[in-house]
Amino acid sequence: MTLPDTTSAPDIANAGSPASLPATVGVLGGGRMGAGIAHAFLLAGARVHVVERDAAAAGQARERVETALARSVERGTKIPDADFLTTGDDADAFAEAGLVIEAVPEDRDLKLDALARIEGAVRGDAVVASNTSSISIDALAASLGRPERFLGLHFFNPVPASALVEVVTGSATLPGVVSAATNWVEAIGKTAVVVRDAPGFASSRLGVALGLEAIRMLEEGVASAHDIDTAMELGYRHPMGPLRTTDIVGLDVRLGIAEELERAFGARFTPPALLRELVAQGHLGRKTGRGFYEWSE
Known part of the structure; x- marks a missing residue:
């Protein structure tokens, strides 16, 4: 696999082709789901920052992602250089990310804390997404300063083997953000279904x-x-x-x-x-x- 040029910042207005990806993607939470999400974006050519609660958890997250990448190599997939992946416990690493996805456990308070941490670190034009599988996107968006740039990206476990991502739109989510997110899902080789925010979504x-x-x-x-x-x-x-x-x-x-x-x-x-x-x-x-x-x- 030839890696695309990832030196330019993402342009949501022009994210119209399946090849479009943010140059840098952030993932908050490096458990099974977060590591799988990071793996998917790395294989598609994005630089990925995974942030965890502390240095020990960040090290474990890196090990999970590297294990997944090693399995990809065994299957004959070309993977990016090691410096495409960084891990740590400081959300300031998200400062240059065009997309940041929270992937903490399915607990409303944990997700609210995670999203506040993300929004405090990202630039104003970044897209913030939740990997929630059931919590209302509007309920989560209510605590954010930029709800129009927020939506759900519900990945499925195990991420590498799953072909589906639910793109969940909140009442404030901009259409251009939905379009960009759908293209990004396609760029990592998965199929997007767009659903309105409702308890449990569709899946x-x-x-x-x-x-x-x-x-x-x-x-x-x-x-x-x-x-x-x-x-x-x-x-x-x-x-x-x-x-x-x-x-x-x-x-x-x-x-x-x-x-x-x-x-x-x-x-x-x-x-x-x-x-x-x-x-x-x-x-x-x-x-x-x-x-x-x-x-x-």
């Missing part, structure tokens, strides 16, 4: 509804986890059943989204007791080795 609302019902069926002894998933995979051609998907997403993540949707829509999104029990026991899915399935390295 989380539908995916969680299916997942919660599958958990209730398991709880009631209707069928085993394997047979419930197989029914959806073979009967409806889902690439993966709802319980295995929940394990990959993370039971804690699914619980947080369900609680957010329950506040918005009521009892139809009330989390099943089994989900709460597994999360309380620390069985969060693939990342902990056990959820609805047993996982091994």
